[in-house]
Amino acid sequence: MDGGTISGEVFEICANIDDMTGEDLGAAMEILLGEGALDVWFEAIQMKKNRPAVKLSLLAAPGDEARLAEAVLRHTTTLGVRMNRCSRVMLARVSETVETEYGGVRIKRGLLGGEVVKEMPEYEDVRRIARENGQPLSAVRAMIAGGSGEAKRRFRHYKGGEYEYLGTARHSETEEELVLYRPLYNDSGLWVRPKTMFFENVTVEGKSVPRFEEIKD
Amino acid sequence: MDGGTISGEVFEICANIDDMTGEDLGAAMEILLGEGALDVWFEAIQMKKNRPAVKLSLLAAPGDEARLAEAVLRHTTTLGVRMNRCSRVMLARVSETVETEYGGVRIKRGLLGGEVVKEMPEYEDVRRIARENGQPLSAVRAMIAGGSGEAKRRFRHYKGGEYEYLGTARHSETEEELVLYRPLYNDSGLWVRPKTMFFENVTVEGKSVPRFEEIKD
Amino acid sequence: MDGGTISGEVFEICANIDDMTGEDLGAAMEILLGEGALDVWFEAIQMKKNRPAVKLSLLAAPGDEARLAEAVLRHTTTLGVRMNRCSRVMLARVSETVETEYGGVRIKRGLLGGEVVKEMPEYEDVRRIARENGQPLSAVRAMIAGGSGEAKRRFRHYKGGEYEYLGTARHSETEEELVLYRPLYNDSGLWVRPKTMFFENVTVEGKSVPRFEEIKD
Amino acid sequence: MDGGTISGEVFEICANIDDMTGEDLGAAMEILLGEGALDVWFEAIQMKKNRPAVKLSLLAAPGDEARLAEAVLRHTTTLGVRMNRCSRVMLARVSETVETEYGGVRIKRGLLGGEVVKEMPEYEDVRRIARENGQPLSAVRAMIAGGSGEAKRRFRHYKGGEYEYLGTARHSETEEELVLYRPLYNDSGLWVRPKTMFFENVTVEGKSVPRFEEIKD
Amino acid sequence: MDGGTISGEVFEICANIDDMTGEDLGAAMEILLGEGALDVWFEAIQMKKNRPAVKLSLLAAPGDEARLAEAVLRHTTTLGVRMNRCSRVMLARVSETVETEYGGVRIKRGLLGGEVVKEMPEYEDVRRIARENGQPLSAVRAMIAGGSGEAKRRFRHYKGGEYEYLGTARHSETEEELVLYRPLYNDSGLWVRPKTMFFENVTVEGKSVPRFEEIKD
Amino acid sequence: MDGGTISGEVFEICANIDDMTGEDLGAAMEILLGEGALDVWFEAIQMKKNRPAVKLSLLAAPGDEARLAEAVLRHTTTLGVRMNRCSRVMLARVSETVETEYGGVRIKRGLLGGEVVKEMPEYEDVRRIARENGQPLSAVRAMIAGGSGEAKRRFRHYKGGEYEYLGTARHSETEEELVLYRPLYNDSGLWVRPKTMFFENVTVEGKSVPRFEEIKD
Structure with a gap:
């Protein structure tokens, strides 16, 4: 990046x-x-x-x-035919599945630097829910917008720092699943870490504790 | 009209x-x-x-x-196919041939009420002159614009009133050629009169004089 | 019509x-x-x-x-929304199924007066054959064009007159199937007749014969 | 209607x-x-x-x-020019101003029969808030969607029936402001009533009570 | 290639x-x-x-x-103006003139590897024939499609192998005319050979025989 | 260039x-x-x-x-997004302000070699004059075309050669204003010279004279 x-x-x-x-x-x-x-x-x-x-x-x-x-x-x-080699500039993308009353909906997020500049539900998920429930697309999007707003998750590292969880991404070469997150206490931007590692326990002073624990309000 | x-x-x-x-x-x-x-x-x-x-x-x-x-x-x-009958609203149009250094050019004029709201040389004339003289279209149009400016003609009726001559029009049914003109001393708008009549002589106090005489500056 | x-x-x-x-x-x-x-x-x-x-x-x-x-x-x-009532002018259309080496293909024909001015295979039939046989659309159309050329059929009425068979049409109100045909011996244009009637036998001089018999070369 | x-x-x-x-x-x-x-x-x-x-x-x-x-x-x-007279079919529209943390936003609602089939914030309001707060349009729309969801208001008539308040409309001839509402206990669809009348008090058993009282959860 | x-x-x-x-x-x-x-x-x-x-x-x-x-x-x-250098990928093209009842028609063929993937009559030829004979373009194309189908030509080499003749091509540098053909007995694909050489005689066992002889059915 | x-x-x-x-x-x-x-x-x-x-x-x-x-x-x-680096080819442009009865109008000129191939008034100037004077755009353009025709200026160098003055240009790096002109006595094309220098006086045989003196007809 x-x-x-x-x-x-x-x-x-x-x-x-x-x-x-x-x-x-x-x-x-x-x-x-x-x-x-x-x-x-x-x-x-x-x-x-x-x-x-x-x-x-x-x-x-x-x-x-x-x-x-x-x-x-x-x-x-x-x-x-004619053919042109173009440069491509893309947002970093993360995708997360959010639970709604109509089932799981994939949310795409686009990031510029450490900032989420767009957040969109997968079109095909919106369409499926609209069809299954006889709702217009706009109503389904509004319903998801409500739901995904609540989906913002924060975690506390066992050393005390707080982080915003932004979803998961896949490594383009290894296909390994990674968690994307950012510290809330400084501006150091985006970080990734293997998902297994993010959610594993670590041994601290002889006790097994989660490396990151979710903060519930 | x-x-x-x-x-x-x-x-x-x-x-x-x-x-x-x-x-x-x-x-x-x-x-x-x-x-x-x-x-x-x-x-x-x-x-x-x-x-x-x-x-x-x-x-x-x-x-x-x-x-x-x-x-x-x-x-x-x-x-x-589907077919629609539409109303049509058109400007009154008069056409006049203006002499330029490259030969005659037809000028279309569109009139709304008594006012000339547009004045355009015939595209095909512009194109022909451009081709014959190796000139860009814009240069030919500028040349004509100069020429047609001088073409505004005024006439004095034998009774004294002054009129702007706006060109000729053809009667849609009889194909008779008519002169289109307007008085300069009031707002009564457009008038037409058979061309032969416009340019004929009339007898005034025993003398034959033009019905309308052109005013040269 | x-x-x-x-x-x-x-x-x-x-x-x-x-x-x-x-x-x-x-x-x-x-x-x-x-x-x-x-x-x-x-x-x-x-x-x-x-x-x-x-x-x-x-x-x-x-x-x-x-x-x-x-x-x-x-x-x-x-x-x-805005809404416009339009007139519509359509060709008379007849449809016929032509047998080809890849199965039946519907051919649409459009008629103006007594003349076939267009003849097109149903797009969906062309597409299906192209897909099933791994052929480009143009090759399938060429194959059908060959086949449908041979499909022109002539019939002889039991009284002797010859007719070109142009396909079948359905009556818009009764949905009855009608044969569309035209005499080859004069210019009286298009005729329709119920399909059952076209293909039925009639009794002529005590013998049952087809009303119309196909002419094979 | x-x-x-x-x-x-x-x-x-x-x-x-x-x-x-x-x-x-x-x-x-x-x-x-x-x-x-x-x-x-x-x-x-x-x-x-x-x-x-x-x-x-x-x-x-x-x-x-x-x-x-x-x-x-x-x-x-x-x-x-050519000119066509077209029929026009429109949704009944009502407009309401919703208070948000960024000030008032006009919400347009379109109704088909008694049903709200669309609900959109005024584009110019969205744009103004986006500009004033340095937010993308989509974020402002999401914020308003949240806000206007809470804006659905119900009223209880002094006789006991419950109604959904859908906003106000103006009479095209008298410019009188009318409240648009619909009963929640049957399917009789949309009703309008002068705004002054909707919010006035009535005398019931010698006491002045509101004709419609808002239901707060 | x-x-x-x-x-x-x-x-x-x-x-x-x-x-x-x-x-x-x-x-x-x-x-x-x-x-x-x-x-x-x-x-x-x-x-x-x-x-x-x-x-x-x-x-x-x-x-x-x-x-x-x-x-x-x-x-x-x-x-x-802005200017872009693009790569270009083209089919090998061969052109052949086919005789039809309305005169010669140029047929373009496009080849991908050894395979003819498209075959089209020159638009200007189709248009000319349509105009001269008062026929719609589609009828002329159908007529040509019939004709060009019969134009597929096979040749037998004096050593016995059979080849499909695909038309002629011109060398981009020398402008020499070359015959394009392919063997029918194996998959070795396309070959070119100077046209003069393709049609010349060779001496085999003391006798002058054509190098390639056309196979007539 | x-x-x-x-x-x-x-x-x-x-x-x-x-x-x-x-x-x-x-x-x-x-x-x-x-x-x-x-x-x-x-x-x-x-x-x-x-x-x-x-x-x-x-x-x-x-x-x-x-x-x-x-x-x-x-x-x-x-x-x-995708991104392409393109070459760009542009006319040399000079801009000059011409005085008209409605105030100053900027005229853009585009030059190819030593030749003026286009000459256009700034759109915003045309629009402003049209608005201020209630005139159609075409009339304002015609008026300017007349005016800028008279604006062609010739100068005589103190050594005697005549030059056409084509306007001024700014140096892209130093922003210095330069006069663009071309000799009328040969085909050596376009020249630029600092504006201050173009209009300064030089001492010739003990007398201060303008380096270039405008030729008035």
Whole structure:
């Protein structure tokens, strides 16, 4: 994490298409998502000879770009694509499951430096609850916003310091689950620690005590 | 002329198309203009199943709507069109040819009540002069703007009143050419008079004099 | 059928929306199609205060317009919709199932006067065959185009006249299945006849013979 | 109120413009809003001769349509507009000011039949609080959602029935302020009553008591 | 050919334009295509101050980018352009002229590895035939699809192996015409050979025989 | 200046957004312009699951890209942005204030090599004059076009050569004001010279004379 954000790369692959119908483009979007594109989108463009056309774009993770360029060549009418390597700047993301009266809802949080700058319930969870309960999406979001507000958790380290618990994250290489937290007594920002370790007991003066104990009001 | 504008009707014919390529839509636009549509245009729309599509619209003069609806059914893939009768409100328009150093340029003027609210050279004239003289369009427009400024003409009626000459118009039914002018001494607004009559001589006290004489500074 | 087309009416219902996310609009499209809208589509528009927004439009069959207007009010953030009654002009449509090496494919035909002006395989059939056989859509269409070409069928009436068989249509009120056909010996255009009647036998000179017998080359 | 919605009419006025710059169109939008258009918006369209163009649309209240059509003719380059009278279907709306820790916030509620189908804080209030407190819009909305949840108020009529208070509305003709409420003990839907009357005292068995008394938990 | 595709580079040049009319942009598209841009297109964008605007983009072959950037600066109102060097991935393309009842039609084929993944008649040929014969484009395409199906040609090498003939290609550097073909008896994929050599005779056991002889059914 | 244009770099930062309303996007545009983005614009795009969405783009001067990427992460709902370093090709620009009957108007001129290829009054000046004088924008532009035509100034150097004065420019590093001019007697193109020096007197044969003296007709 540099300056509170995560850096990476992504390939943007584009093709201008004026000889394929909307029906077939709709089908191509699904196929390309199925082939592993990170995102696929259409922009309406205007080409020569009064042709309304579509610019198909997709994002490919590094290593997938050649395979996905071929997929565009195979599943659309285009004879060529162009490809751009872009830098990527991302928020650190943590995800946590919050219990609500309608069951668990995953909450995504985005962090810039040590600060939570956004917090959103997973769209698919909101949609499922709305459908199951015959509620509009906005009502479900309001219900979750109430619930997740109460979900802010604080822990006290056995040495006395207090910390805000921000959720868990997975290590991109080892897939190990880590707890993300930050001290409330200074500005040293974000810290991670293996989840098993965060919740394990430690021996202090001959007694087994939790390393971090939740603070209940 | 009611309140300084001209009223009429026009039919707007539309079809949403998701099973025709941009290439073919470009060709269809030309065909429909050739069949007499007053205007043809495309809007990019987004239909079900992730389909990027096009809404084709055209304007038909009253009496042409059935024929043009059939032309859309014949020359596009759509199985049905929808049709709306709209009111139309238009500026009174007069057109005049102004002499410039590059030859004659038609100037369109739009009038609201007795006031000229817009004045534009014909696009095709501007384009021709730009091409013939290797000039950018903006330079040609500036040149014409200079020229047409000097083209404002005033006339004195043989009884003494002064009038601004605003150009000529054609009667929609008889195709007769009429002069459009307005008095400068009151607010009675626009008047038209047959062009032959405007420029003819009248006999005043036994002498033949012009009905209207141009005022040169 | 008037001038070879079918006339009707349809309601177009629209709302400009700048306070709903794309995620939620995507969900609303599905809901409104589920509620019986004939078509639902989005157009990108630009509203005041630099807001990129969406114009949601739908078509409602006469009688459904009030219910669907309420559905828009319920499932989107808009506080009001506008509604337009439009004329509709449609091709007469007939549908026929053509046998191909990959199974039956429905072919839609659109007719203007007595002329077939378009002929398209059902998109969903093309898509299914493409998926089942790992073929691109264009290859399946080409295969069907070959097949349906051979599907043109001619019949000889027991009195001797020859007719082109164009498929079947359903009566909008009675849902009765009708055969659509046209004489090949004059220009009297399209005719329909109940399907049972078309294919039944008639007694001619004491013998039971088919009313129409297919002509095999 | 018919079927729980309000009906009316609105004029949609449109012009396709290909001879005006984006700069000038941006200025025209402001002018037309200033002249009293209910809404003004742009759609990108594609016209003949490969021209990217803009369809300007506006909504005019009945009685304003001629004046606003002239405003379009005066403030844009178009020589003609088309105009459509549309039906309008709207939710009944009530507005209420809710006290929050950052001051009063107007809450709009939309009602379909007797049911509140949407509830939104006024955008300008949200924006002001966000600016004054250096908060993102989403945080302010969450704060208000919390606050307005607690704002649901119930009253007991002196005869014993309980009612939900839904806010106040103004009578379109008399501008009288009315309270909108609904019984909680049956399904008879929405009721309005002059605000002065709702909050006045009545004499019951010789004693002055409130007609409706708020129920505090 | 690497992985069955051709790699290259192309420059994408863009400018956001809010001070030029659609009329003039339509003219600029033609000029830029005339100056050698590989493609020119417009996207509708929304800029500050409520301005609807256009992003003009073009593709320039390497070596043309400086000249075409200057052409944009000269023929539009923009004061600056931005420029991106993109990778390009293209199908190998071969073109062949197929004889149909309406004359020769060029067929483009795109190849991925040794496989023909698309096959399209030249749009201009389809359009010409449609115009000359008063046929819709779809009917002409169907007719060609039938015709080009029969055009698949197989050859037998004088040593006995059978090959599918896929058309001819030109060498990008020498402009030499090459035949593209593939063996039908193994999976070794695509081969090219100078056209003169493909069709020349060779001397086998003292006799002059064609190197490849066409197989007629 | 290389080939008559100025080269540089600019960062293009983009994010596809489907979970933010148009209202909030309009507010974000203002915030990002306030944070120093060179340009901010929206394109309507179509994402998966039938979602109409917006691609937000901005241009950042080199050195500002990390800060502005963070601003997008903070002020929109996106969890990640992509970033592209682009080349930039710009016209040399000079600005001059021309006196008109309505006060000073800044005229921007763009130069390619030694040639003025565009000349535009500052939009904000045109708008201000239009507002103050109740004139349409087009009339103000025509008035300025007349005025700035007369503003072309020629100077004679004390050694006799004649020069066209093209306005003033500021040095990007020192902010020194420079006069931009070009000789009328040869093709050596553009020259700059400190403004103080251009207008100072020099001593020639014992007499103080202006280095450049304006030529009045």
